[in-house]
Amino acid sequence: MEMRTKELIAIGASVTANCQPCLEYHVVKARENGAEEREIREAIAVGKTVRKGAAGKMDQHASAMLNDAAPNSGACGNGCGKANACNLT
Numbered sequence: 001m002e003m004r005t006k007e008l009i010a011i012g013a014s015v016t017a018n019c020q021p022c023l024e025y026h027v028v029k030a031r032e033n034g035a036e037e038r039e040i041r042e043a044i045a046v047g048k049t050v051r052k053g054a055a056g057k058m059d060q061h062a063s064a065m066l067n068d069a070a071p072n073s074g075a076c077g078n079g080c081g082k083a084n085a086c087n088l089t
Contacts, residue, residue, distance in 0.1 A: 004033040008043040015047025016054070 007030035014022035023044075030040055 004035050007033055008035055008039055011043035012047035015044050016051045
């Protein structure tokens with residue numbers, strides 16, 4: 001894969017990850033490797049779309065957790081793997 005393409009992918013990933021220093025770096029590198037402004041704009045738009053979709057799904061999931069959460073629902077141990085995640089007292 002050529003560097004221009006890799007840098008365009010990195011631009012989209014930087015936007016999705018909300019990493020401003022990464023975005024600045026990869027935009028410069030993309031230009032150095034021959035990316036056109038139109039391509040850079042498209043990569044940024046794709047990153048925004050992915051970020052927005054992921055954030056929307058997380059918001060829905062968080063809301064569902066509030067609506068579905070019940071004391072002692074048996075959810076302990078199904079999360080991040082923290083041994084004491086359910087021992088909140």
